[in-house]
Amino acid sequence: MNRNIVVLGLVSFFTDFATAMINPILPIFVVVILNQSMDKLGIIVAVATFVSYAVRLLSGYIADRFGIVKPLVVAGYVISAISKPLIGFSDNYKSVAFLKAFERLGKAIRSAPKDYMISSFTKKKKYGKSFGFHKTLDIGGELGGTLTLFFILLYFSPTEQVIRNIFFLTIIPGIIGVILVAFFVEDVPKVNKIKKVSFKLIEKDKETVKLLIFYFLFVFFIFNDAFFTVQAKEVGISISIIPLLFVVLTAVQTATSYIFGLAIDKYGAKKILLFAYISGIISELLLLQEQPIYTWFAFAFLGLFTVSSLNANRAFIAKNAKNQGSVYGIFYSGVAVFGAIGAYIVGLIWNKFGMELSIIFSLIGTSFITLLFSIYILRNKNYG
Template identity: 25%
Template sequence: MSPPDTHRRGARAVPRSVWALGLVSMFMDISSEMIHALLPLYMVAVLGTSVLAVGVIEGIAEATASVVKVFSGSLSDRIGKRKLLAVIGYGLGALTKPVFPLAGGLEWLVGARFIDRVGKGIRGAPRDALVADVTPAELRGTAYGLRQTLDTIGAFTGPLLAIALMGWTANNYRLVFWWAVLPAFVAVAVLVFGVHEPSRPAAARPARLPLHRAELAQLGAGFWWVVAIGLVFTLARFSEAFLILRAQSAGLAPMWAPAVLVVMGLAYALSAYPAGALSDRLRRLDVLLVGLALLIAADLVLAFMPGLAGLGLGVALWGLHMGFTQGLFNALIADSAPAALRGTAFGLYHLLTGLALLLASLIAGALWDAAGYQATFACGAVFAALTMAGLLVLRRSGRAGL
C-alpha cells in the first residue's frame, strides 16, 4: 500500500483502507439497525417483555462485546494480524443475522443478540487500532471522523429501510429481519477484498503479554485519563433503545418509531467528520466539551419538552453529541497509547466503558419503569454535567497533554 500524502488535508488524504473500513461499518450497520430499530418494540409489544428487561438485555449484549474486545485487541497486538480478527468478528456478526427472523421466542433473540455482540467484540478493537496503524498522526481525527460518518450513514439508512419495509409488509417484523441479512454479507466481502493491512515494521517488538501488569504500565497516565473521562461519559450515554421507547411514549406508531434513529443518525453523520477534522486543528478536549453540552441539552429536551417537536429536537441533539464525541474518544486513545499496544488500549477502553454502559442501561430501565422517561433522561443529564466538570478540571490543569 502506498503511503498517504501527509501534505494534503481532508478526506482525500485519508488512506483507502480507512475508506474501506468505513464502508464495512456502513453495510454492517445497515443490517444491524434494520433489526435493532425494531427489536425493542418487538420484544415489548409482541413478546411482552418489560422495559427493564430491554435495558438488561441491551446492557448485557453491549458489555459482552466490550469484554471480548479487550482480548481481541490484546491478541491483535501479539500476533500483528488485526485484519484477520476483524474478518472473524464481522463474519460472525453476519452469520447470526438469519437467527433473528428464525427465532421462535425471547431466548433465541437474546442468544442471537449475544453472539452478534461477541462478533462485534472480536472486530472492534483490532479495527480501531488498524485505522491508527494506516493513518498519519496529524490525520487521526479526520480518519476516525470519516469512518464514523460512513458508519453512521448505515445507522440511519437501516431504520429508513426498516420503515419502508414495515409499510410494504404490513408490519411483518420477521420479513424485515430477513432483508437485513443481505448487507451483512456485503460488509464481509468489502473487508476481505478492500482492506490492506500494513506489515509490521521489522524493528517492532510484538507485545510480550499485553494484559500483563508491565505492559499495562506502558499505557501511561494520558491513556488512563481518557478512560476515566469515557467511563463517566458512558453513564450518561445509555442505549439508543431508549430513544425508540421514548418515540413510542410520544405516540408514534411502531412503523414510524425507527424514524428517531434516522434523525439521530443523520445528525450524527453530518457532524462526525467535521468534528474529527476540527479536532486535528484544535484541542480534542475542547471539541469534547461541545459534545457534552449537546448531550445535556438533548437529555433535558427529551425529559421536559413534550410532543413530537420535543422528541425530534432531542433526538437530533443526541445525534450531534454522538458526532462530537465518539470518533474523538477513538482519536484520543490512539494519541495516548503506544503503537505496539494500541489493540490492548482500545480493548481495555471498550471493556471498561462497556461495563459502564451495562450499568447505565440498568439504571435507565429501572428509572423508566419506576418514574417514567423524565427520570431516565434527567439522570443522563446529571452524569453528562459531571463529565463536563471533570473535563474542565483536566483542561485547566493541562494534564496528559490532551
C-alpha cells in the same frame, strides 16, 4: 486517503446498514410483539452492551502482542452477519438477549483491531481525518439501513411477520461487508505485526486512560438509544414513524463526522469531548419535556454526542497511546462495563418509578460528570 481505510469504511457501511435495519424496531419487537417489560429490555441492552465491548480488551491485546489483526476483523464481521437474521426466530427476551449478545460479540472481536488498522494506515498522523472519514461511511450505512426500514414499514405496515422478515433480510448487506473485508483489505504493515508489545501500560497509556474514565462514567448515566425509542413511543410517535427518528440520528452523524474529525486535529480532542457531553445533556433535557417535537430534537443531539465523542476518543488514543491496540481494548471494555450496568439500572428505575424519574436520574449524572470533566481539562491543558 489510504485505499484500505476507504474499503474498511465501505465494510462498515454495509454492516451498519444491516444493523440499522433492526435497531429501531428491536425495542418495539421486544416490548410490543414479545410482550416483555422494560426491565427485560434493560437486561437485553445490558447484556448486548457488555459483550459488545468487554471482549475488545482481549482482541486489542492480541492485535498488539501477537500481530493478529485482519483475522480478528474478518471473524468479527462474519459473526455479526450470521447472527442478525437469527433474531427473527426469537419468541422470548432470553433468545433475543443471547442472539443480540452474539451479534455484539462479532463487533467486540473486530473493533479494537479495526481501529488499530485505521491508525496504522493513516498518513501524516491525521488521525482525526481518518477516523472522521471512516465514521462518515459507517453512519452513512446506518442512514441507508434506517431509510430502508422506514419504507418497508410504510409500505407493508409493522405486523409481526413483516418485522421478523426484516431481521432475515439483514443477511444481504452483512454478507457484502464480509466479502469486502476478506478479499479487498490488506493486513497491517509487517513492521507493526512483529513488534513486541507488553500488556503493561507505560505512563503515556495511563494518562490516556485517565481521560477515558470520564467517558465511561458519562456512558453509565446517558440513555441508551433503545430507551430513546421507547420514550418516543410513550409520547405518541407511531411505530411506523420511529425509524425516521433514527434517520435524524444518523443523518446528523453523517453530516458532521468528517467535520468533527478535522476539528479534532485543529482544536484537540478534549474540546470536542466537552461539546459532546453538553450535547448529551441537551438530548436528555429535551426528552424530559415528553412531547413529540422535543423527542425529534433529542435524537439529533444524541447524534451529535455519539459521533463527536467516538471520533474524539479514538483520535485521542491514536495520538497519545503507545500500546494502541491495548488502550483501544480498555476503551471499549470500559464502555462495556459502565454502559451495561447503567442500562440495567435505568431499565429498573423506569420499570419501578416511571420514565420521568429515569430521565432525571440520567440527567443529574451526566451533568455532574461534565462538570468534573471541565475541571479536569482546565487543570491539564498541556496534555493531549
